[in-house]
Amino acid sequence: MSFRTGRRVEFRDTDAAGIAHFSAFFPWMESAEHEMLRSVEIPVLPDQSSDPDAVSWPRVRASCDYTSAVRFEDLLNIDVSVSKIGRSSVQYSFDFSRRGSEGDSAPVASGSTVVVCCRIHPGGGLEKVVIPAAIRAKLESLLQ
Secondary structure, three states: OOEEEEEEOOHHHEOOOOEEOHHHHHHHHHHHHHHHHHHOOOOOOOOOOOOOOOEEOOEEEEEEEEOOOOEOOOEEEEEEEEEEEOOOEEEEEEEEEEEOOOOOEEEEEEEEEEEEOEEEOOOOOEEEOOOOHHHHHHHHOOEO
């Protein structure tokens, strides 16, 4: 199952020619991931003061392959799915497509990130931990 969200290419995302800069895709992936997590009620950054077992998800790998340029004001679909769940890591896949005026869409890029489940220590330190069972079950509902 995948989660779909949308974005409009904004001026700040583009270069002088009005084409989206390659680096814009990485914040779009992160934002789409966060929307997906919220949709299954996984907190993006839980409140440590009320949850001593709060976990965070730092990235350990990110990549993106581009097949077509997108331009200022293009409308994009971003499909996010969980492609792999490990003991303490999760791999997400992202498929970007440009929405056409007829309701059609054309692929423009695909990306991937790997995140690791970490406990947050007071003062900001991180420790890799096994994905909690309740979170794992929610992530499994999004497996591709």
